[in-house]
Amino acid sequence: MVAALHAANIEVLIDVVYNHTCEGGPDGPTLCFRGFDAPGYYLHAGGGSTVDITGCGNTLDAGSPQVVRLVTDSLRYWADEMGVDGFRFDLASTMGRPNGGFFDRDSALLTAITTDPVLCRSKLIAEPWDATGDGYRVGDFGVQWAEWNGRYRDTVRDFWRGHTSVRDLAYRLSGSSDLYADDLRRPWQSINFITAHDGFTLRDLVSYNDKHNEENGENNRDGTNDNRSWNCGAEGETTDPGIIELRAKQARNLLATLVLSTGTPMMVAGDEMWRTQGGNNNAYCLDNKVSWVDWTTTDAGEALLGFTQRLIDLRASSPALRQPEFFEGRTTPSGNPDLVWFRPDGQEMAETDWFDEGRRTLGMFIDGSNCLSRTRDGELVSDDSWLLLMHAGADAITVTLPHERYGPSYEPYLDTTTTDGSPADPAAILPRSKVTVEGRSLLLLRVPR
Secondary structure: OHHHHHHOOOOOEEEEOOOOOOOOOOOOOOOOOHHHHHHHHEOEOOOOOEOOOOOOOOOEOOOOHHHHHHHHHHHHHHHHHOOOOEEEEOOHHHHHOHHHOOOOOOOHHHHHHHHOOOHHHOEEEEOOOOOOHHHOOOOOOOOOEEEEOHHHHHHHHHHHOOOOOOHHHHHHHOOOHHHHHHHOOOHHHEEEEOOOOOOOOHHHHOOOOOOOOHHHOOOOOOOOOOOOOOOOOOOOOOOOHHHHHHHHHHHHHHHHHHHHOOOEEEOOOOHHHOOOOOOOOOHHHOOOOOOOOOOOOOHHHHHHHHHHHHHHHHHHOOHHHOOOOOOOOOEOOOOOEOEEEEOOOOOEOOHHHHHOOOOOEEEEEEOOOOOOOEOOOOOEOOOOEEEEEEEOOOOOEEEEOOOHHHOOOEEEEEEOOOOOOOOOOOOOEOOOOEEEEOOOEEEEEEEOO
16 A cells, blocks of 8 residues: 555655553553553553543553653554654654653653654654643654644634634744744644544534534543634524535635645545534544545535645645745845735734734735745745735725735735635736725735746
């Protein structure tokens, strides 16, 4: 399988779980390493009771030599024998908490992985949290690690449901330099995501205010309550055409934000087909239509699939939208800064504007004349420039486009108010013109070289 995917130019990363084993708590059956050497493999408190920082009943001790050897042997097998390209580490913060203590990015286990002559060549992606507050370590892993960016997920969800201003959003759109730049990491090490296998699907994120996990058998106690979702006016399925249309637009807003953000976008299989789990945000325990991907085509699924394909093609063909270095405010060959933030009146954002908690509109200008990417011959890559306008307010707003300094014209290229993302009027617009941005929508304009 790995060889076949490599032949199709597709890399293979696997999800690995080295934080707990399948026994569960101390009252559960002995199925794994507890039967060999419980103190040698698992965290224990001073009185001998097990310590659980995973939420799964037990925790492997990242400070144990046996655990270090077990994990690195396993990873080397997958990398060397099976040829996979990298790994996503479930609840990776536990791997940096030897003896269950404070997180240490230089812990024995994390260091063993990053210094191993085989594993150091693999892509390493951390899920940078565990089941405790002390384990939330987004931005705290070392230079060789990419991370699931939970801050990105939360901020983008909050913005589009109207619960946050634009200050934190700007960091997330531009690669989260506040989290990764000081560690000498790069924008692509921010794994940006809106949804994951845990939690709501994209459709459910815009269809439910609350989780509905009754079928899981735990009286709806399992699964997170921090969903940051909005049902757009009705809980669950509805026949109201206005709500149906708004949900589809909100889904397009979320997907477009994800794909147009600097960093590495991650999507969940089935989201592009409008998949639902009926509001269940913890369906791992179900083996039925709730957790399965239904590949039956629907009009809504076909429409969202076409929109998603349009987004992916846009990103793939536009190096300015996937830059490998953080923006610095540097002057580019065009004479413009590499990144400029705009207010609706067409003026640059002032420092005080960032602290306006009621602000729901943001313009982002990316200069494409020097994208800091290079061809295989070492030549710097150039691209068109782009103006991204995001408006999470309920009502339409008039936006003044930037002046001539930034380009001779602005060509509407992507509009989330339409089903397929194509602008209603693609005609070029002159600088300083006023345009209407509809409520809760995103507009991308191309600025030709």
